[in-house]
Amino acid sequence: MRLGAYVASSLVIAHVGPVGWLTDRMQRVPTIVLRMLMVVGIVVGLLTMGQPTVGAAPQVPTGQPGVLRVGTEGTYSPFTYHDDNGTLTGYDVDIITAVAKKLNLRVEFVETPFDSIFPALEANRFDIVANQISYTDVRAAKYDLSQSYVQSRGVIVTRSDDDSVHNVNDLKGKTAAQSLTSNWADVARDAGAQVESVEGFNQAITLLADNRVQTTVNDELTVKNYLASSGNKNVKVAAQTPDVSNQVFAMRKNSGLLPAVNQAVSELRADGTLAATYDKYFNAKPIAPSTWDVVGRNLLPMLGATLKGTIPLTAISFVVGLVIALVIALMRMSANPVASRFARLYISIIRGTPLLVQLFFIFFALPELGIVVNPFPSAVVAFSLNVGGYAAEIIRSAIQSLPKGQWEAASTIGMDYRTTLRRVILPQASRTAVPGLSNTLISLVKDTSLASGIQVAELFRKSQEAAAPTFQFLALYGVAAVIYWVICLVLSFAQDRLETRLNRFVAR
Known part of the structure; x- marks a missing residue:
């Protein structure tokens, strides 16, 4: 019952009661810290509820019985991308769906950026990767790799006015845009090229077309589809690589x-499914839609992702972050050395490490310790902890900016520390803290775009999905930028109104 009371009180940040409760017990910080850790453990436990229990379906062992969880990029046309209706489709998507059907499993796709796809596989976020993974001896030593379901050559792509590349040896000394974890990056690197890291082929070809890099190496089928659908005359296939990619x-x-997947691939090859799917995606001429068509089709899905992903993620993270910030700020000001040092350490870690690293640590690293949290709660935890570190210093400085006479006057009329803080100090400090906390909130809105890297379907992720098959980066990223801007304008207006309202109570 007592622990339940602590949990309940820590969640009500708008009420001044928790502040008094915390400050009144600040002298018993070791006990408080222990209880805080227990509360955090309960919250993390609640966030992880609903995780699939590791089990084994008959004959085909998967992480979730009856379901084949498939990791795929979702932005790598024509292998894995979203069509005009926002449905995940593509050559690899169709093939792995057919494999799952052969295994009597329901397929469940988990979209992940390519450079995160193997860490996510190792963290048991899904059972299998279907994303044009090329066979290499290094990968075979670390993972189970199926028999090949399609073969293709690698090609070297350059600008149309560049005649300096005739074979793979000519890559020496040139700058190539590549996904660092792809086998094509190894091809370019082994040939002596300087590799520039990108998230995928879309970024690589855009950098090349803009003359920011000199070349990129990729799958012939991918490049063939791009040239046919985009009509881009600024780039060309300059040469083939000597290897054939399986x-x-x-x-x-x-x-x-592995045995069941190999059997399914063999059956799909024998019954003609592999050949028919190949013809569907590579022997039909793609139609390039206009920019207005692309924007019109994707505007509502992007707004939906804003309402269902970006805004809730921002709101929840900010509220939880304020609770953390208030606790840390009070501990930071405590005369108890244990509390003060813990708060200093926390703030130092949060401010001294990148937010993206914190996000990836929670999502990809903690599963190695047996702590598996779903994408959205992972983002909430990471953003809340980050807000807590920065907002704690804003709250602390706002409290300490008040004259000591405020404390002395309250003491003179018989107020204790808790009552003084609740009735005198915090109401005045809140006015001082509003600008800083508002800036933190606005920054958080934009930082939520980082959650696209851990499978959260927010605004930026939806714009990436829309841009992948169409290469309309300017239009779609421009629309995303406008939506972020409008949200921040609304928050800025609310900040001005709140400051005006609070200033009415200031003596002049």
């Missing part, structure tokens, strides 16, 4: 899935 599905080592 595309495979990747699973965790000794997962038990």
